[in-house]
Amino acid sequence: MAPPFGLTQAQETLAAQPFSILLGARITVFGDGDAVVELDARDDLRQQNGFLHGGVLAYAADNALTFAAGSVLGPAVLTGGFSLQYLRPATGPTLIARASVLHSGRRQAACRCELYVADGAGAETLCAVAQGTVLTAQP
Template sequence: MDFEYARKGLAQQPFSVLVGARLVSFGDGEAVIEIDARDDLRQQNGYLHGGVVSYAADNTLTFAAGSVLGPALLTAGFTIDYVRPADGTTLRAEAKVVQSSKSRATCRCEIYSDGELCAVAQGTAVRR
């Protein structure tokens, strides 16, 4: 699966379109997704909603896995730890495969808000 195929796959996900996600980098066990912060993605204290941060981790983990396993994947599970509020203008999730087999890949993801680490996640994707 190449970058253009992966980019088109992201564009076919209605929720990804809704939040304005864009695939910035893809391949060799890695993926990067960015989202511009908008007021309608924030919670009551002005920070990006944790669900948006969580979405970024989930999708980026799965795209990283897809770079080694192919496109027919589902997230099997993931955990996330929020280390500071996401209050910048751009959210950037960077994921990398740490282990993979023929049907499963485990990945780590760091999520940044304007270059400041705001969350870390780990997850597994499996072939459908």
């Protein structure tokens, strides 16, 4: 019997993604249909007005949704698609993407993600929401 896919394995998977390394992403929660991806909002990830670039938020939502689904479907999953609604500019030193599975079957999961920025004191502000589907990868 294979060992369960837990937080350590999820962290190893994230560490094997060159783009995730480039962004400095980390996974801090993984399991039971939930995942949290965090990253520091560096200056080189901001757009011209000083806000965290929308593409960075999209990356965080995509990975958090996929990891949440992977916690119930297994590690071989791919994003089927997702939508993202920006609610307010992302300012603050830390981006936090919290995703959870809303419904899953054998080969697909529907997930939701809320994206927050946290200030230095830990107060969080909701800046975007995402919803998507994740599918098991087929060889």
